[in-house]
Amino acid sequence: MESLIVLIPLSVVLVLVALKAFLWAAKSGQFEDLDREAARILEEDDFPDSSSGRP
Amino acid sequence: MTSLVGTERLSVAEALACYHCGLPVPPGSVITVPVDDRAEPVCCHGCEAAYHWLQDQGLDRYYALRQARLGQRAEATAPAWSTPEIAQRYLTQEGEEAELLLALGGLRCSACAWLAEKSLGALPEVTDVHVQLASERLRVRWRGDASNVPRLAKQLRALGFEAAPARSEAAHALRREQGRRSLARLGLAAVVTMQIMMLSVADYLDLLSDLTPAYRQLLLWAQGVLASLVMVGAAGPFFQGAWRSLRLRHLTMDVPVALALGLAYGASLYLVLAGKAAAGAPVYFDSLAMFTLFLLAGRFAEERLRHRFAQSDPALETLLPLSVERLRGTAPTDTAERETVHPMDLLPGDRILVPAGATIPCEAVVLSGSAALRLDHLTGEAAAKPCAPGDAVPAGATVLDGMLTLSVRKPASEGNLAALPALLARARESQGKTLPLLDRIARKFFAFQLLIALGTGLFWWAVEPEQALEAVLATLIIACPCAVSLATPAARTTGALALRKQGLRLGQGDALERLAQVSLVVLDKTGTLTAPEGQLHCLERGPAAEDPWGLAKGLEEDVDHPLARAFDQADASALAFDERRLVAGSGVEGTREGHTYRLGRPSFCGQTGTGITLAVADGAQPSGWRLVARFAWEERLRSEVKDALEALRAQGLRLALLSGDATPRVEAVAKQLGIGQALGDAAPEDKLRAIQRWTDAGERVLYVGDGLNDAPALGGATVSLALGAESAFARDAADLVSVRRDLRAVPFAVGVAKCLQRRLRRNIFWAVGYNVAAVPLAVAGLATPWLAALGMTLSSLVVLVQAQRLAGDGDRWGTALWKA
Numbered sequence A: 001m002e003s004l005i006v007l008i009p010l011s012v013v014l015v016l017v018a019l020k021a022f023l024w025a026a027k028s029g030q031f032e033d034l035d036r037e038a039a040r041i042l043e044e045d046d047f048p049d050s051s052s053g054r055p
Numbered sequence B: 001m002t003s004l005v006g007t008e009r010l011s012v013a014e015a016l017a018c019y020h021c022g023l024p025v026p027p028g029s030v031i032t033v034p035v036d037d038r039a040e041p042v043c044c045h046g047c048e049a050a051y052h053w054l055q056d057q058g059l060d061r062y063y064a065l066r067q068a069r070l071g072q073r074a075e076a077t078a079p080a081w082s083t084p085e086i087a088q089r090y091l092t093q094e095g096e097e098a099e100l101l102l103a104l105g106g107l108r109c110s111a112c113a114w115l116a117e118k119s120l121g122a123l124p125e126v127t128d129v130h131v132q133l134a135s136e137r138l139r140v141r142w143r144g145d146a147s148n149v150p151r152l153a154k155q156l157r158a159l160g161f162e163a164a165p166a167r168s169e170a171a172h173a174l175r176r177e178q179g180r181r182s183l184a185r186l187g188l189a190a191v192v193t194m195q196i197m198m199l200s201v202a203d204y205l206d207l208l209s210d211l212t213p214a215y216r217q218l219l220l221w222a223q224g225v226l227a228s229l230v231m232v233g234a235a236g237p238f239f240q241g242a243w244r245s246l247r248l249r250h251l252t253m254d255v256p257v258a259l260a261l262g263l264a265y266g267a268s269l270y271l272v273l274a275g276k277a278a279a280g281a282p283v284y285f286d287s288l289a290m291f292t293l294f295l296l297a298g299r300f301a302e303e304r305l306r307h308r309f310a311q312s313d314p315a316l317e318t319l320l321p322l323s324v325e326r327l328r329g330t331a332p333t334d335t336a337e338r339e340t341v342h343p344m345d346l347l348p349g350d351r352i353l354v355p356a357g358a359t360i361p362c363e364a365v366v367l368s369g370s371a372a373l374r375l376d377h378l379t380g381e382a383a384a385k386p387c388a389p390g391d392a393v394p395a396g397a398t399v400l401d402g403m404l405t406l407s408v409r410k411p412a413s414e415g416n417l418a419a420l421p422a423l424l425a426r427a428r429e430s431q432g433k434t435l436p437l438l439d440r441i442a443r444k445f446f447a448f449q450l451l452i453a454l455g456t457g458l459f460w461w462a463v464e465p466e467q468a469l470e471a472v473l474a475t476l477i478i479a480c481p482c483a484v485s486l487a488t489p490a491a492r493t494t495g496a497l498a499l500r501k502q503g504l505r506l507g508q509g510d511a512l513e514r515l516a517q518v519s520l521v522v523l524d525k526t527g528t529l530t531a532p533e534g535q536l537h538c539l540e541r542g543p544a545a546e547d548p549w550g551l552a553k554g555l556e557e558d559v560d561h562p563l564a565r566a567f568d569q570a571d572a573s574a575l576a577f578d579e580r581r582l583v584a585g586s587g588v589e590g591t592r593e594g595h596t597y598r599l600g601r602p603s604f605c606g607q608t609g610t611g612i613t614l615a616v617a618d619g620a621q622p623s624g625w626r627l628v629a630r631f632a633w634e635e636r637l638r639s640e641v642k643d644a645l646e647a648l649r650a651q652g653l654r655l656a657l658l659s660g661d662a663t664p665r666v667e668a669v670a671k672q673l674g675i676g677q678a679l680g681d682a683a684p685e686d687k688l689r690a691i692q693r694w695t696d697a698g699e700r701v702l703y704v705g706d707g708l709n710d711a712p713a714l715g716g717a718t719v720s721l722a723l724g725a726e727s728a729f730a731r732d733a734a735d736l737v738s739v740r741r742d743l744r745a746v747p748f749a750v751g752v753a754k755c756l757q758r759r760l761r762r763n764i765f766w767a768v769g770y771n772v773a774a775v776p777l778a779v780a781g782l783a784t785p786w787l788a789a790l791g792m793t794l795s796s797l798v799v800l801v802q803a804q805r806l807a808g809d810g811d812r813w814g815t816a817l818w819k820a
Helices: A003-027 A034-040 B003-009 B045-056 B061-074 B110-121 B146-158 B169-204 B213-233 B236-247 B254-273 B285-308 B415-429 B437-463 B465-478 B482-500 B511-515 B548-555 B562-568 B641-650 B663-673 B684-696 B708-716 B728-733 B745-779 B785-804 B806-818
Strands: B032-035 B038-041 B092-094 B097-105 B126-132 B137-143 B162-165 B324-327 B338-341 B351-354 B364-368 B371-374 B385-387 B398-401 B404-408 B504-506 B520-523 B535-541 B579-583 B587-592 B595-600 B612-618 B626-634 B654-658 B677-679 B701-705 B719-723 B736-738
Touching: A003 B169, A003 B213, A034 B110, B032 B045, B097 B146, B110 B126, B110 B137, B110 B146, B137 B146, B146 B162, B169 B213, B169 B285, B169 B785, B213 B254, B213 B285, B236 B254, B236 B285, B254 B285, B254 B437, B254 B465, B285 B482, B285 B785, B415 B684, B415 B708, B437 B465, B437 B745, B465 B745, B465 B785, B482 B504, B482 B511, B482 B745, B482 B785, B482 B806, B504 B745, B511 B719, B511 B745, B520 B684, B535 B548, B535 B562, B548 B562, B548 B587, B548 B595, B548 B612, B548 B626, B641 B654, B641 B663, B641 B745, B641 B806, B654 B663, B654 B684, B663 B677, B684 B701, B684 B708, B701 B708, B701 B745, B708 B719, B708 B728, B719 B728, B719 B745, B736 B745, B745 B785, B745 B806, B785 B806
Parallel strands: B520 B654, B520 B701, B654 B677, B701 B719, B719 B736
Antiparallel strands: B032 B038, B092 B097, B097 B137, B097 B162, B126 B137, B324 B338, B324 B351, B351 B404, B364 B404, B371 B385, B371 B398, B504 B736, B535 B626, B579 B587, B587 B595, B595 B612, B612 B626
16 A cells, blocks of 8 residues: 555656657647658658668 | 759759659669650659559549649749839848748648758758748748748749748737646646545545545645645636726626635635644635636637637738839830839839739729729629729729729828728727626526625525535535536537538627627628629620620630620520631730620720620621621529529518618519618628618628628627638628628528527526536535535536537528528
């Protein structure tokens, strides 16, 4: 039972951390264009330095 | 993907284009495909296979179509707005880098976005490019200044995207910011509510009965901290709204919401701090968090939908063309040097050149050339107006044919077009708004709630002072207006979705509620009731025996002009001509059986008067013209108009006609449609005044229009609907926009609005009924926090289900009106 004294505040702190991350994402516009950004990760990028790294 | 890079690596001499994909064929490749009798190179076996597949499927026309496109691609020119002088107005320069925000047309999917990004990104000066698909915007940054813009614009055009500087960006940015904040609030409320729920459900289920008060206190503290987060981070809008409504002495739903939230939070916090909660006094942290979450979710859905269709505030900027050709010096039109400038830069005395299809940017006088002007969106006049040297022309008129050299009389920031936004703003202030249904109910509800709470408090104070606070709190929470407050956003959201199915967009959130109360429908004539393309009728026939329709049809055959298309629909067989030629700005000439025929302007045919004239002369040397026939445009009522008006009458609405066209014509149309009231010759201000007269007489007016000249009336009516989305200005001024030019949209919207009203009433009945049933429990001190939470959830659910049924109402109206 004593563990609750640590666990309950800890859960509140964790929620705060998760919230902080979410709020940052929302405020920086991460949820604005779900279609385009979802596809972006699938695109092959021709980074200037990527060719040197590949075999 | 590697293609763009690959293209640059190959030297031009080696680059043989693949017949299928257009990419360079690698040196030494020998793969070819048989095209007609030749062998065309392809770059790889993949393209070879694709070529054969298309052939096998009979789809080889693809290449013909594609070739045309490739040809276009090669000669893509930079659009007129991209000249550095004009582009300078729209870009932001930060040191060495410049940034431009473009509205991109032709963007359909993620692949288009990718293409646009990569093609610009391939330019060496571009440092960053980002497409946002949802808003169809492209943001590009590059090293340099306005002088790079033509190249960027050309690149986009070559790919088939129509780009133009994004105007009225401030409103967009504001909405974006609002959207982000709403999302942040909703997310915060959701996460935190779940945490609070977790902590309190344990209590409801009596899992904590063997805990010592110290542990209980710990759990309560955790709940209190989380609830504070909700109050501070998410419930702000309710308190702001309540404060605003109190200051304006205009009671809205926000007041009881804020009161319930504030009291529940304050009292619960007090009970925790005083240690009473740990001893068993009920706290309502979970209820208030859930309450906030539900309401925020409802408002978020509504706001999302509204923002998606959101229009910008109508601004002068959007009325003007992006660029205009100005003549330098004093040389005659043909020899003078031309420059492309922004309309805002024009000064009185400047000479400008306006070709067919373009819009006149400012009030001006015709110097040379003659043309027909389209004014219907400006004045409501259906007939095109001819103009000749010396005539004054208004800003906003569209040149139908010919080419005009104009002398600017007033800068674009003054004159008839510039007056419209101001007039619209004035109209909006005077708009005959009605108080939303819920706000009217809110007053009664609020008073009722307060009285009950007060009575409960007094009763318990006399009987058992210890219980008083708890009982008052329970009353307020149980009677909290969650379901009632949720009713409106839920109904609006489903209502807007139902409208969208038939191509209607909601500009103002409360438009549907206002629409449900409408008593008089005022219709514009030109464009609203009539088709933009009229039909021709024969005014007068000469003594000759020829069939004028057959002659005209033969002369205009295959000519690409509205007139030609109208003749094409005539019920006659086209007579063959030996030879025909187009005379730009005048008409058509043709020879047949030794006679020369001309069809066009009266002066072109050696006649006086008006109308489209057909004349004949003997021999090849035309002189001595004889009149064959004279045609005139006749307005044509669109086919669905009668049905739509019938449906409106069946809905118990009265009709009136209000038009800028000549009174006799307006009255003729009104008579034909059985509309009792008709007003013609109405300028935009007159329309607004007429609307205001009706409003003052107690009518709730729905105005339906489509043109620029309707904008003030659209803004001033109780509620308004713009038909067709061509005029951005009218669109932005209206509460509802029908994308289709179909009058049945009006009875449809009214039908959905009435259903919404009914559902909303029923919803409120449910919500109030629930409160009436539950409040006695609270008054008696029997309500517990879990009962309050359960009741709130259930009543909200009932409200949502009711609202959902609006979708079905919309479908029913849709099939009833569009069944034929």
